[in-house]
Amino acid sequence: MTRIMSVVTPVHDAALPFLPEAFASLRSQELPAGWDWEWLIQVDGGKETDVPADIREDARVAVGDNRRGGPGVARTMAWGRSRGELVKVLDADDVLPAGALARDIEVMEAHPSVGWTVCKVLDLMPDGSLVHYTLGDPDPGQLTRGELYAYWSTTHRPAVHPASLCIRESLLAEAGGWMALPASEDTALLLALDVMADGWFISEAGLHYRKHPGQTTAHPDHRGGAEWEARMGAIGKHTEALVRRYLPTI
Template sequence: MTERLLSIVTPVYGPSARFLPEAYKSLLDQDLPDGWTWEWLVQEDGDDVGAANHLPTDDPRIRISKSRRGGPQVARTVAFGRSRGSLIKVVDADDLLPAGTLHRDITVLTEHSEVGWTTSRVLDLLEDGSTRGFDMDPPEGVLTSGSVLDHWKQHRRAQVHPATLCARRELVALLGGWLALPASGDTGLLLGLDALSNGWFIPEVGMMYRLHEHQITRHPHHSTGEEWEARMNVMRERAEALHAWIQRN
């Protein structure tokens, strides 16, 4: 592990590779606290992705690798296995980071030792270029351990967006990375982090979440049916088991 290094984890498959130049530009626009730098773990999910065709070859911070097709959750976890940073940041290939995002994440986690992870406000980026907000943002500050699970059990939706997560490395390692599910593995990670530690909500926009036709969230099984029920059950049961284990020990 390297202190003062932020590892950015990005899964990419064929249709999303074309968005990589915009994601890279948004990384170049970031400023970091003194002494900090970032590395970008771009993980190709399967064959014929061609991420290198969309990114410069002369930036040593970009580290591209390929793994067999397993979906974005598996690709994120493999990328985590290649990372070296003390903090782990989620950025999908089709999303954008507004200026200041990484600085805010690092500042919270270095100034608040009781906090293990951060999330931020999100704006959906629609295909026509317009944006819309996320409607459940909590107040700025500490998200007490267990509060995300309580909200999720009531609404089947977290009050914060898992695509904006930045977390301490040891917590991601304790959870084994992302849940290996067809979808919702990032929500599973969020619920696991919520069991292990307090979080922190940053009210400034920390993600432009691009909506497009190739997203897995557009699959008909994403929000209904037997697969959806199974995904919800896995996330709930693991989160509840983690909370119970911590309380007993």
């Protein structure tokens, strides 16, 4: 019986032109024996037919759409249609380097107690160059529960890149999917997972994170102002509630 990794991708109009490159990087992945992937694309505020026909025609691809709800809603809607035991995040404008999915699977199979993985990320610049994600990386290997929350609580920045997450589906279900935020929903999920289960950092680059003017993180409200304060407040309240349940000694 084939085991499935579900790759979930929200997409809005500014990211649609990048979908073919994301698709090419996904098709080039070589998975361990007995594994295959499915790609759940969720068009936020558009139609299924916005996705190029050659992508929709691949039997491993399932496209859905919804009224505009933001990235958190679109991610959760895509996950709601998934069948896999592992759920992998892939933004529509990003690219998977060779071996990315296989490394996630190998860690999860070798370490049953690990609930999620993240990896080294390289920023894909407009000129095509790759630049190491600026926050720096933790040591490769296990990330102990609460470690990332401790960092975020003093900096309000994630210590690792949430766009590289791979999650056991059962843990994602317990976390409730992604928060309905206009941005930072992936950080909110990362912190929830960090409190709920040990993670794993993979030191090989597993994502090329595209930088372009149309991305959500380029919005002027992303890193300051009333919206930012409200997002951080919601993330903090959610994570603190989980800390009281899962890590009461912190």
